[in-house]
Amino acid sequence: MTLRKQKPNEDFIPIVLSADIGAYSMARSFAEEWSVRPVILTYKQILGPIANSKLFDVIVVKPNQITNPASEYPLIDYLLENVGELKNRYPGKKLVICPEADSHVFGLAENHEVLARNYLFQVPSVELLDATNSKVAFAKIAEQNNIPCPxxxxxxxxxxxxxxxxxxxxxxxxxxxxxxxxxxxxxxxxxxxxxxxxxxxxxxxxxxxxxxxxxxxxxxxxxxxxxxxxxRILGDDTYNFHVMCYVNSEGKTAFSVSSHLLLEDHNPTAVGNPAALITESFPNLTAPAIRFLEGLNWRGFANFDIKVDPQDGKAYFFEVNPRIGRSNYYSTAAGMNPMRVFIDDLVYDRRYLVPTRQRKVLYSILPEPLVVLYTRGKLRRQVLKLVARRRTANPLSSPAEREFSLRYLRRWFYVTASTWKHILKYHRYFPLSKARELGGGDYVPSSNLGKES
Incomplete structure (x- = not known):
């Protein structure tokens, strides 16, 4: 069965856990696909990425709304203790939980039996999380599956x-x-x-x-x-790649998407997070990822960080993250909305394998001139070509937000400031001179990338 555009419906309510770019991206993907208003559940505060948006509702969980304010899973506790309130707020709707952080995935897995009585969600089992969430355990399992690891x-x-x-x-x-x-x-x-x-x-x-x-x-x-x-695998940021998958209720990898990173975040507290990338299909990278997940009887989303060694061209897998990932909107921008297969699996019991038909798009939370500055050669020409054709996507800049209002003015100011302040961040943490020392930002992968895997 092939993926098709679904008709708008409001049979369900997505409840997105977290308040960062990844949460906004998921909520945006939902809003672009269905006539449904997602809910973002956040603890104590509304953060910049979700502030002043008209795409979704926000529920701010206060410490006095849960039994144990010091809980390591406050949002999960809220879901457990306030199911009646949520059902009354959204009568007749199926409540679908969408985790965005590791702690949310663990909390859902540990409380699976109770939560599953009232909510729909898809995460790996506690045993599988314990067996793979450690980078050490991942390396051992990957080795057994003939997947290179450092x-x-x-x-x-x-x-x-x-x-x-x-x-x-x-x-x-x-x-x-x-x-x-x-x-x-x-x-x-x-x-x-x-x-x-x-x-x-x-x-x-x-x-x-x-x-x-x-x-x-x-x-x-x-x-x-x-x-x-x-x-440490040498090479600059352009030697990094990303793969995201979704394994459905039958244990089949229904969805996989890949991308070539151009720049990572170099702020010490966020280092390694994708900041700019080009969506592109790399079958020799997605194949071992799928083999790994299906061999473990995985469920739900997973994403992999991969880096190519400049010395031998070998692609090394670093870890598997049991979540969709904060840069998930790159998939929607490439024409493959991951929320579609997720909702079809959980809400409508429709399962299929999505063909890989990725559009080539420049996904970036950075100013485009900064991306151009940090790339060179053929890679820079690719960036300029995508910019010229307007095949670009900033996850925070949804056209649906635009309107003549004070709300939109506030949001526009935040998105603009958060985008352009990266110039100062890169100047401080990853100046152009350092980037050039690492390699120059000009690596263009070949068509057989990852073939050794």
Whole structure:
């Protein structure tokens, strides 16, 4: 069965968890496909990406609305404790939960039996999440499936500095390396000076300094002290790729989409998040991703981070994330709205495999001149061509938001400011000189990319 444009309907209400760009992107995709007004559920505050939008309703959960304000899953607790209120608010509607963060996925999985009585959602089992959410576990399973991964050393910060350094030395892994949490869940909630999502380390002195900081700051947080060291695959941002999949209720990968990254976010707390990319089909990257997911009997969305080694052209898979990903709108922009197959699976019991017919689009949360500046050669010409043809997409800039109103003026100001302030961020964290040192921003993948996988 092939994918078709569905008629507008209001049989269901999407409840999107979170308040960032990824949440707005999902809500926008819903609003563009159906005559339905999504709901965004956020804890304590309305963040900039969802503020002053007319595409959806926002429910701000206050601490006094849940039994345990200190809960690690406040939004999940709200869903559990306020199902009657939501049903009264949306009578006769099927309530569909759309998680956007790892913690939401874990919360849904751990409370699956109770939540499934009143809500529709699709996430992997707790056992599968535990087996794959660690980068170490992922590397082992990927190896069994003949999927290349970088050398990975895992350890707990509670093992002590000397033991960790001994493990590293004995592994014979050479600098440069990457140090990062084995699983983002647990670590993502911590706040401390010097915190980064990923630590790039060039020598032993840096490694000792960062380990000492992490040992101190994660003390007393058992869910945040499992880390890994991986060999760093060289090459600039243009050697990175992204694959997103959806596995339906029958265990079949009904949907897969891929993209070529141009620039990542280089802010320490968001490093690695896609900032600009070109949507493009890479069958030799999606095939091993599908093999991995179906071999584990996966359910729901998943996304993979991949990088090509400039030295041998080999594509290395770094991890699987059990969620749709914050840059999910690139798929909708490419003509493959992921919410369609998701809703058909859960709400209408219609299952099919979506053919890969991606439009080539420049997806970017950055000013287009900045993307042009950081790319070169044939890749820059591709960017300029897409800009000239207006085949571009900023997830926050929905044409449906436009109207003559104070609300829209406020939203326009936020989106414009958040887009152009990236110039200062890149100047601070990733100046053009550094980008050129890493490679030049001119890598154009060949048609057989990832064939070794």
């Amino acid at each position: 050398t990975t050393i895992d350890f707990y910060l509670t093992d002590g500095l000397e033991h960790i350094l001994e493990l590293f030395v004995n592994s014979a892994t050479a600098f440069p390396i990457v140090l990062k949490p084995a699983a983002s869940y647990g670590y993502e909630g911590l706040k401390f000076p010097g915190k980064a999502k990923v630590y790039f380390i060039d020598n032993m002195e840096q490694l000792k300094k960062i380990l000492k900081l992490l040992i101190k700051e994660t003390s007393g947080h058992p869910d945040a002290n499992h880390f890994v060291i991986q060999q």
